[in-house]
Amino acid sequence: MVEFDVKPDWVGKNLIDLNLRKKYSMNVVAIKRNNEVSTEINPENPLKADMKLIVIADTNKLKKMK
Numbered sequence: 705m706v707e708f709d710v711k712p713d714w715v716g717k718n719l720i721d722l723n724l725r726k727k728y729s730m731n732v733v734a735i736k737r738n739n740e741v742s743t744e745i746n747p748e749n750p751l752k753a754d755m756k757l758i759v760i761a762d763t764n765k766l767k768k769m770k
Contacts, residue, residue: 706766707736707758710751719747730761 714722724730734743736756751757 705733705758705760706763707756710753710755710757712753714751715753716750718750719745722751724759728761729765730759732757732759734758 719732724732732745734741734757735745736742736758737752737754741758
């Protein structure tokens with residue numbers, strides 16, 4: 705499980721558009737904002753710069769993302 709900041713080019717896009725599961729084999733399990741963690745994720749909501757994504761992923765595949 706890994707936590708990371710929303711990438712600048714992802715801001716304003718939603719999880720459906722980003723298709724992270726297919727591109728990076730990661731599953732978003734929670735979103736952290738203002739030190740509050742929420743597992744109630746609406747994939748249609750746009751991501752914001754102050755969010756962190758908490759994902760389950762293969763760390764080798766996460767390196768491709770960078």
